[in-house]
Amino acid sequence: MMKGIQDYYPDHFGQCYGCGRLNEHGYQLKTAWDGEETLTRFTPSAYHTAIPGSVYGGLLASLIDCHGTGSAALALAKEKGIQLEGFNAPRCVTGSLQVSYKKPTPIDSTLEIRGIIKEVKGKKVVVEIRLLSKGEVCVTGEVIAIQVPDDFGK
Numbered sequence: 824m825m826k827g828i829q830d831y832y833p834d835h836f837g838q839c840y841g842c843g844r845l846n847e848h849g850y851q852l853k854t855a856w857d858g859e860e861t862l863t864r865f866t867p868s869a870y871h872t873a874i875p876g877s878v879y880g881g882l883l884a885s886l887i888d889c890h891g892t893g894s895a896a897l898a899l900a901k902e903k904g905i906q907l908e909g910f911n912a913p914r915c916v917t918g919s920l921q922v923s924y925k926k927p928t929p930i931d932s933t934l935e936i937r938g939i940i941k942e943v944k945g946k947k948v949v950v951e952i953r954l955l956s957k958g959e960v961c962v963t964g965e966v967i968a969i970q971v972p973d974d975f976g977k
């Protein structure tokens with residue numbers, strides 16, 4: 824599995840259901856740069872069904888959510904010139920999540936979730952997201968992610 828920004832979060836940020844590397848029940852998403860875009864992949868199982876053959880929308884929203892916050896963390900690291908090592912990644916939570924379902928998302932294929940950084944302003948990052956199955960955009964979204972301090976949630 825490829826390494827993602829989530830591998831550079833300290834342990835207490837590693838519990839997230841969507842992207843925590845320490846959550847054995849979660850998706851353990853890995854968000855990384857792919858050129859100018861950010862990318863993560865997720866392979867749905869049959870039990871993620873909404874209507875037969877299609878992925879449940881709530882799951883799709885949560886993939887966009889966590890890929891958005893991971894993308895925002897990557898953008899902040901880039902902007903601040905942070906060389907990722909140990910557990911020094913910036914961390915963001917979701918301020919807002921907007922999702923638009925364009926067509927049913929085929930369940931029998933690995934999903935690609937791609938992010939484009941639209942804005943970095945202080946601790947706020949706006950990320951535009953496309954979710955593709957079989958090469959077709961099925962869902963689009965926008966995440967506004969906000970950087971949080973090290974002791975957030977402690």
Ligand SMILES: CCCCCCCC(=O)SCCNC(=O)CCNC(=O)[C@H](O)C(C)(C)COP(=O)(O)OP(=O)(O)OC[C@H]1O[C@@H](n2cnc3c(N)ncnc32)[C@H](O)[C@@H]1OP(=O)(O)O
Nearest residue numbers: 832836839888889892914915916917918919945947967969
């Ligand atoms: C790192 C591992 C965890 C990964 C997380 C995975 C994704 C998740 O599920 S996170 C869980 C869901 N999210 C939450 O629980 C967050 C709850 N909200 C909060 O804690 C706070 O409202 C928080 C941190 C988002 C923002 O608070 P705060 O730092 O005080 O923001 P603040 O200084 O007022 O605003 C900063 C900027 O962000 C914007 N902003 C703040 N909150 C929001 C929001 N909810 N929606 C849109 N924009 C917002 C502000 O407008 C401001 O923008 P600008 O500079 O342009 O004026």
